[in-house]
Amino acid sequence: MGGIVTSTLAKYVYHHPMIMDQYDIRAWVTISQDYSIPSILSQLLASLKGKVERVERDSLKVIEAEMLEIKKNLSGRRYLIVIDDIWSVVAWNHIQWLFPNNHNRSRIILTTRLMDVATNAAISSNIHMMRFLDDVQSLRLFQDKVFGDQDCPIELQSVGEKIVKGCGGLPLSIVTVAGLLSRIPRTPKLWKQIEVNDGQLGSILSLSYNHLPLHLRKCFLYMAAFPQEYDIRASELIKLWVAEGYMLRRYAFETVDLLAEHCLEDLTRQSLVLVTSRKIDGKIKSCRLHSMVRDSCVKQAGQEKFLLPVMDYFPTPILRRHFLPQVLQNHRRVSVSWHDLNLKDSGHSSCTTCIICIPQRGYRPKSSVQNFTSLRVLHVLRRNDRSYRELGQVFELSNLTYLASNIPDSIVPPAIAKLQNLQSLIIYRSDVRLPVEIWSLRMLRHLIAFTFQPLPLPKRATLSLVHLKTLSMAIDFVCSEKVVEMIPNIKKLGICYSQEKFGSGYYCLGNLIRFHRVEKLKLEMHHGSYVPRLIYLPLSLNKLELSGGWISWRDMMIVGSLPNLQVVKLKNHACHGEHWETIEGEFGNLILLLIDESNLQRWTAKSSHFPRLKCLMLHRCPYLDEIPHDFGNIHPLKLIEIDDHKNIYNIYIGKITKMIPCEVFLILFQT
Structure with missing residues (x-):
């Protein structure tokens, strides 16, 4: 990312005496975003000749002559070329042929913010990913730039550490702030007034933003709504982007969700978004903005009047009480706190279309958005402590396309039928009771709660949710043929059962195989002893999670035969028995296997039975010897x-260390 001193590191290598002695000839060329071939050639040739002047000439004959001269200068000599700040694979493809392979250990160094450029240019895996500085390194750099060889005065140590902490390990930010502090009197009072972000840093980060196409700019600026250091769930962010209409399909086979995933990956490759965790299949699970990037994002979003993070611009309740009513009348998208929505004069806006609401711990007012008549997106951030507050009258907002919140009680009113544009309904509550009117929401794509009570079925069989992709978690879900026909395109299905009526086939689980598009299936069994329950599973599954007694180990070929299965999680004695023997042809594409809480004693298998397995997790398997x-x-x-x-690790460790290659990481942890 900008400011992480990639070019500085390259310059250090380029000018190091040992490096200078190793090469016959060296050259440095800076490409940047607005490049041209004549400019690159003139820079390169001037650098090779040791000249400072560079004159760009567009004449075709001149260009050809410079190309020949460059190749002549490099031919047969050991050279070091630095291509600094390259932004395009095309640019690299245009110039790489200029550098002959003399088989004498010549080298080319590229610096870039884009992973695509790096992977395209790297012949092998010689890619060095720049890291943020840790706390110790950051403080050392800061003190060196401010005090040199002197020690930091005791009265400045505390505030200095806070300033450094705010820089988030970004070297340019630390150096910029240190340069500012070195020019003013060294008093705690003045130091506390220093802003971490300034024009120099902002201009550098803006280069990455200006390089983005329009749709990625919208996606990036949207992230200003989330608080600093907040881990954003990729699944929620993708749903929000889709609800806002940022994803435009170019081809019929594309899906808006897949396009949104690609957009998020693009932003990470641009070094604007940090990935905090990934799924086993490599997809992003959560992400966030670096504090410096977020500052720039918030500023840009405000300047363009794209989205206003109210608490960033008006950090105190007094300021918000005074300015919020006017702000809401002039901004379509805002992020606010619970308290802001409870202000007397702020709950009216015909302009606001999107509210990202940030819960506040220890503060639980009753808030309402019923007067935001144009509201399309309402997203309440989830807290790990589940201290969610409800927003009243949300089901009266007929323009809503996205709703993620708590509700006053577990009963969703029939008024939900007014939300004919709703695509995502996410409720932070258990035992939610839906009315039969839910089937009238023809645009619904995602229906999610901690748990749903059994879905009521309409009398008219013609009603269906053809766009529904996610249903989770449904209690005592009956997989009748009628239900299968009503949600034919479901991709993610979560069900939990608490009653024992399987003997009579009450829940029709044999019809699970009729869900031809289901990719992720989660089945939980509560308060029930083991009886065989699974006979058929959808062939389209790539992830299966079972909890409670569902299947015997000897019948696991039902699972193993699924051709697309990549992830299997078996929890809470999901499989019955003591011996598991796999056979050839099973689990051909399995990447991750988790067994959590099992009586399994013997496991007979060969490596060829799990040819693509990357991760094996065994938790609470006390009887499994090896x-x-x-x-x-x-x-x-x-x-x-x-x-x-x-x-149990004493049993495992002796055998594992002998049989597992050294690149396998073995993690031992306490339950």
Whole structure:
């Protein structure tokens, strides 16, 4: 990302005496975003000749002559070329042929903010990812720039550490702030007034933003709504972008969700978004903005009147009480706190179309958005402590396309039928009771709660939710043929059962196979002893999670035969029995296997039964004496994670260290 001193590191290498002695000739060329071939050639040739002057000439004959001269200068000599700040794969493709392979250990260094450029240019895996400085390194850099060889005065140490902490490990930010502090009197009072972000840093970060196409700019600026250091769930962010209409399909086979995933990956490749966690299949699970990037994002979003993070611009309740009514009348998208929505004069706006609401711990007012008549998106951030507050009258807002919030009680009123544009309904509550009118929401794509009570079915069989992709978690869900026909395109399905009526086939689980598009299936069983329940599963599954007694180990071929299955999680004695024996042809595409709480004692398997397994996790399996010995021959296997219940690691460790390649990481943890 901008400011992480990639170019500074390259200059250090380029000018190092040992490097200078190793090469016959060196050259440095800076490309940047607005490049031209004549400019690159003239820079490169001037650098090779040791000249400062660079004159760009567009004559075709001149260009050809410079190309020949460059190749002549490099031919047969050991050279070091630095291509600094390159933004385009095309630019690299235009110039890479100029550098002959003399088989004498010549080298080319590229610096870029874009992963696509790096991977395209790298012949092997010689990519060095720049890291943020840790706290110790940051403080050392700061003190060196401000005080030199002197020690930091005691009265400035505390405020200095806070300033450095605010820089988030970004070297340019630290150096910029240090340069400012070194020019003013060294008093705690003045230091406390220093802003971390300034024009120099902002202009550097803006380069990355200006490089984005229009739709990515919208996606990026939208992230200003989330608080600093907040881990954003990728699934929620994608739903928000889709609800806002930022994803435009160019081809019939594209889906808006997939396009949104690609947009998020693009922003990470542009070094604007940090990935905080990924799923086992490599997709982004959560992300956030670096504090410096967020400052720039907030500023840009405000300048363009795209989105206003109210608490950033008006940090005190007094300021918000005074300015918020006017702000809401002039901004379509805002992020606010619970308290802001409770202000007497702020709850009226015909302009606001999007509210991102930030809960405040320890503060639980009754808030309302019923007077935001144009509201299309209402997203209340989720807190880990589940201290959600409800927003009244949300089901009266007929323009809503996205709703994620708590509700006053667990009963959704029939008035939900007014939300004919609703695409996503996410309720932070358990045992939610939906009215039969839910089936009239023809645009609904995602229906999510902690748990839903059994869905009421309409009398008219013609009603269906053809766009519904997600249903989770439904209690005692009956998979009748009628229900299958009513949600034919479901992709993610979560069900939990608490009654024992399977003997009579009451829940029709055999019809699960009729969900031809389901990719993720989660089945939970509560308060029930084991009886065989699974016979058929959808062939389209790539992720399966079972909790409670569902299947015996000897019948696991039902799971293993699924051709697209990549992730299997077996929890809370999901499988019955003591011995599991796999056979050839099963689990051909499995990447992750989790067994959490099981009575399994013997596991008979070969490496060829799990040819693509990358991650094996065994939690609370006290009777399992060993992992199959042949697993040491599973070449993709990178992680084995086990617990130490009853010192089981003493049994595993001796065998694992002999059979598992050194690149496999073994994690032992306590339950």
